[in-house]
Amino acid sequence: DAKTTQPNSMESNEEEPVHLPCNHSTISGTDYIHWYRQLPSQGPEYVIHGLTSNVNNRMASLAIAEDRKSSTLILHRATLRDAAVYYCILIGGGGSNYKLTFGKGTLLTVNP
Amino acid sequence: GAVVSQHPSRVICKSGTSVKIECRSLDFQATTMFWYRQFPKQSLMLMATSNEGSKATYEQGVEKDKFLINHASLTLSTLTVTSAHPEDSSFYICSASNRGGEQYFGPGTRLTVT
Numbered sequence: 001d002a003k004t005t006q007p008n009s010m011e012s013n014e015e016e017p018v019h020l021p022c023n024h025s026t027i028s029g030t031d032y033i034h035w036y037r038q039l040p041s042q043g044p045e046y047v048i049h050g051l052t053s054n055v056n057n058r059m060a061s062l063a064i065a066e067d068r069k070s071s072t073l074i075l076h077r078a079t080l081r082d083a084a085v086y087y088c089i090l091i092g093g094g095g096s097n098y099k100l101t102f103g104k105g106t107l108l109t110v111n112p
Numbered sequence: 113g114a115v116v117s118q119h120p121s122r123v124i125c126k127s128g129t130s131v132k133i134e135c136r137s138l139d140f141q142a143t144t145m146f147w148y149r150q151f152p153k154q155s156l157m158l159m160a161t162s163n164e165g166s167k168a169t170y171e172q173g174v175e176k177d178k179f180l181i182n183h184a185s186l187t188l189s190t191l192t193v194t195s196a197h198p199e200d201s202s203f204y205i206c207s208a209s210n211r212g213g214e215q216y217f218g219p220g221t222r223l224t225v226t
Contacts, residue, residue: 041220042219042220043206043217044156046214046215046216099161100156100207101158103155104155
């Protein structure tokens with residue numbers, strides 16, 4: 001499985017935007033970029049995913065580099081409830097491999 | 113989004129006993145379910161992949177005779193930790209995948225073995 005690299009931790013202030021980076025230099029052409037987050041003592045929660053184009057949903061935006069070797073999850077206005085570990089995961093687009101390999105993720109701290 | 117439940121949410125058992133954890137997809141049929149384990153301050157580690165009606169596929173290093181997985185229907189998978197020991201104490205999380213491949217996670221089960 002292609003590997004992703006994320007910073008161990010990041011800090012933000014409430015109401016400010018947060019940009020969470022992810023490097024995936026060995027991504028293959030059919031790999032989708034998925035983001036999940038995990039709040040303390042809970043199961044992971046799907047945030048967003050994309051292939052080539054930037055994506056927006058009610059939770060966040062995903063900006064994907066033109067060469068697809070990196071991506072950035074954007075939380076437009078961080079709230080205290082966004083404090084979580086954010087995981088960037090590549091999933092093969094072949095339709096049969098849906099195993100998720102979780103790295104260490106980025107621990108996001110949001111200051112009031 | 114789709115809902116996946118786990119039962120129990122937390123369980124305490126004595127060393128040597130067995131514990132069963134249920135994972136249910138409440139509003140969709142899950143062709144595949146996954147079981148993860150997470151130790152404190154660590155990431156999730158995939159234990160096994162479970163397909164309805166067939167044997168589970170275990171990840172390397174996971175003992176299939178100790179962690180029994182049954183996926184008897186499209187909405188239910190169970191994980192039984194047999195002869196539990198204190199080192200099996202962990203946070204166990206399941207996820208369910210629909211035909212589109214999207215995964216939905218359960219809230220997790222905190223197992224403590226005394």
